[in-house]
Amino acid sequence: MLEDKLLVYKCRRGNKEAMCRLYEKYKDDLLTLAKGLLGEQAEAEDVVHDVFVSFARSARRFQLTGSLRGYLATCVSNRARDRIRAKSRRAEAQGPEIPSVSDSDNPAKHAIESEELTRLRQAMRQIPYEQREAILLHLRGGLKFREVAKLQGVSIGTLHGRYRYGLKKLRSLLNSEA
Amino acid sequence: MRPAENIKRLVKKLNDTTSAEMDERVRTDVLGALAESEESSAVTRPKKWSTIMKSRIAKLAAAAVIVIAVLISVNQFGGSATGVVWGEVVQNIEASSGFIVQLKQVYHRETGTMEMNSEIHGSAEYGIRMDSYTDPENRIQMYVNLKEGTLTSIVHSSKTYSRRPLTGDQLAELEKMDPKEGIREMLSVGYRKLGRKTINGIEAEGVEITNPAGADIHSETPVEIDSYVAQLWVAVETGLPVYLESKTSINNGMQKSHTIQDEFQWNVELDASEFEPNIPADYTLMED
Numbered sequence: 001m002l003e004d005k006l007l008v009y010k011c012r013r014g015n016k017e018a019m020c021r022l023y024e025k026y027k028d029d030l031l032t033l034a035k036g037l038l039g040e041q042a043e044a045e046d047v048v049h050d051v052f053v054s055f056a057r058s059a060r061r062f063q064l065t066g067s068l069r070g071y072l073a074t075c076v077s078n079r080a081r082d083r084i085r086a087k088s089r090r091a092e093a094q095g096p097e098i099p100s101v102s103d104s105d106n107p108a109k110h111a112i113e114s115e116e117l118t119r120l121r122q123a124m125r126q127i128p129y130e131q132r133e134a135i136l137l138h139l140r141g142g143l144k145f146r147e148v149a150k151l152q153g154v155s156i157g158t159l160h161g162r163y164r165y166g167l168k169k170l171r172s173l174l175n176s177e178a
Numbered sequence: 179m180r181p182a183e184n185i186k187r188l189v190k191k192l193n194d195t196t197s198a199e200m201d202e203r204v205r206t207d208v209l210g211a212l213a214e215s216e217e218s219s220a221v222t223r224p225k226k227w228s229t230i231m232k233s234r235i236a237k238l239a240a241a242a243v244i245v246i247a248v249l250i251s252v253n254q255f256g257g258s259a260t261g262v263v264w265g266e267v268v269q270n271i272e273a274s275s276g277f278i279v280q281l282k283q284v285y286h287r288e289t290g291t292m293e294m295n296s297e298i299h300g301s302a303e304y305g306i307r308m309d310s311y312t313d314p315e316n317r318i319q320m321y322v323n324l325k326e327g328t329l330t331s332i333v334h335s336s337k338t339y340s341r342r343p344l345t346g347d348q349l350a351e352l353e354k355m356d357p358k359e360g361i362r363e364m365l366s367v368g369y370r371k372l373g374r375k376t377i378n379g380i381e382a383e384g385v386e387i388t389n390p391a392g393a394d395i396h397s398e399t400p401v402e403i404d405s406y407v408a409q410l411w412v413a414v415e416t417g418l419p420v421y422l423e424s425k426t427s428i429n430n431g432m433q434k435s436h437t438i439q440d441e442f443q444w445n446v447e448l449d450a451s452e453f454e455p456n457i458p459a460d461y462t463l464m465e466d
Contacts, residue, residue, distance in 0.1 A: 016209055023204060032194040045200050052204055054447060056211035061273060061416070061445045078449035085451070120188050139189045153456060170185050 004068040011059040019059070023052055026069060029140065030076050036136045037080040039125045047083065051075040073141030074151060077133060084129060116174075123173040131166030134159055261374070262383040262412045270417045276301045276448035280441040281308075286434040299446075304453040321455045330455040339457050340464045372409065377421050378440070382411040384421075404431060418444045 007025075010018030027048060034044035051072060055062070064071070124132055130152060137143045137151070149159035196204075271277075281296040296310040306322040317334040332339040372384035387408045408424035422439040 014212060016212065019208055019212055020205060023208060027196045028194065031196055032192050035194045036192060045196070049200070049204050049207065053207045053211045056208040057215050058275065058445050059212060060215050061270070075447050078447070081449065081451055116188060117191060120192065135189060139186055140192065167185050174185070
């Protein structure tokens, strides 16, 4: 936390090393979050790219009021939602899309990642987006339940429900495949 | 059967790593953006808040911005050598693409007291969203969509909503209500510096604006204002507001209001979706 404050302080003064350090520190976490939300590596990379570029643009006036990790995770989530919406609009306009092969189905990826995680990724794509978002933002983004609830514009009770149902469904999907 | 804890552990084990190509692309673009921001921060001031201020609701919602807008016209504020440069506060606000502020309003009338808590999200690009509660069960949401020129209100307790277009005439009328004018008038009465204090851990400098009588400050209908006192506190480090409090007495003290705006978050990246009204399917549209 202290390091984050220092990094933000330096970024606000245009310090390039601080900006690079900040990217190094959070890039993998954010990519994992983005990929969990979107399912596609290329899209996830674009989202993380856009979040950091946007942060750099506004860094001089950025004021850290909470956790930087939480802030960046929220930005990733917002941008992921934009993409999901845009996709959905495109799908409505163009008709059914041929499903793309995600790298979670890539055999090479299988080789370096445990089968269990690969199946988890596939299961994640089968649960409703809001549930997936609740789980990932809480467990991977480090956001508190109330922060996720606020982000989703729902009550804390609804959010708890989404989180629990999401986990339950994941469990059911993974058990049924086991 | 896997227990839920195992699923949580598994989710936490998910770990994607960026590729060298991505790192290169991000670093190049991020450092470019940082350099651009350095150049632009010196010479340009983006989107004008006056666009937002055309909106009646925005005027109310962004009262902090309204009061601060005064500072444009009071260059005589100057600034202390190491403190807040008051003349730049408005510019700082204008340069902020998005903000969030907590608003607490207490109204005392003959008929009783009403307290309302709101959270306001403002975006130069998307508009204004205000979520208000008089109690946890009574939630009202208002959205001003600047691109579409619409005002949408949702009253959850009655499961109703309304959506009104802001016509050209309305916008013109709203424009006449440019808050800067009211504030300029208000400031002509007087203000004083309050020095420094720490607010929520932030070192701030304050000014007090007073308007003993006469002018209509915020109201959309003619009212006789007995007195108006507002204190504005601005962070020394950022030059952005951290706290605004105002007290108004109207019609010989028959009505009083006390407003506090704090927990300001400036330069917040707000998502377009936050400004899209989410109206449940079973809500009824109220026609005008």
